[in-house]
Amino acid sequence: MPVPARLPSWAWVTGLTAGALVVVTALAVQAEQGPHPTAAVQARPSASATADAKPTPKPSASATPAVPDGSGTGRRIVYALGDKRVWLVDASDATRRSFTVWPGTVSPDPGSYTVGTRTEATTGSDGVEVEHIVYFALADGISVGFSNAVDGSSPPPPASGVKTGGIRVHKADGEALWAFATAGTTVSVIE
Structure with missing residues (x-):
């Protein structure tokens, strides 16, 4: 009785790799056609954040507060001092992104x-x-502006009596704000 020929190991590896690529490509095409998640709203930062603090769960996108009345119209950045929150608003008055901040x-x-x-x-x-x-x-001779820490950390508490005008944001929010806030963009500051 004749013995069937055995396939070399490189042929098995090549066949399995090709099959895996076909499966991954098919899954990627299906994923591209499915629903896409939207950016989640970041949790409000705590003034007493510490290195060992536990992360706060992020609320769903539907929990984003509406742009406050009296904040202007058209494309703008709205900064609510009391809420420690920023909205990026497009020309049609739709919120493109909203997030909390750590004010200076x-x-x-x-x-x-x-x-x-x-x-x-x-x-x-x-x-x-x-x-x-x-x-x-x-304000008070201090430049005021938005920024994010390169390492994504929250700002340390300022030394007593030190004046800081930096309004810190989370890293992803800083990237979005940077793309949105071109020179000449209106910033509406409200209570």
């Missing part, structure tokens, strides 16, 4: 401002490396 010790007065200078990266007054800095106001 110096806040601008309520009113309408314009994005002026933008700086890609620098060291903040607290010694933390920051990026996506978007300046829009001057």
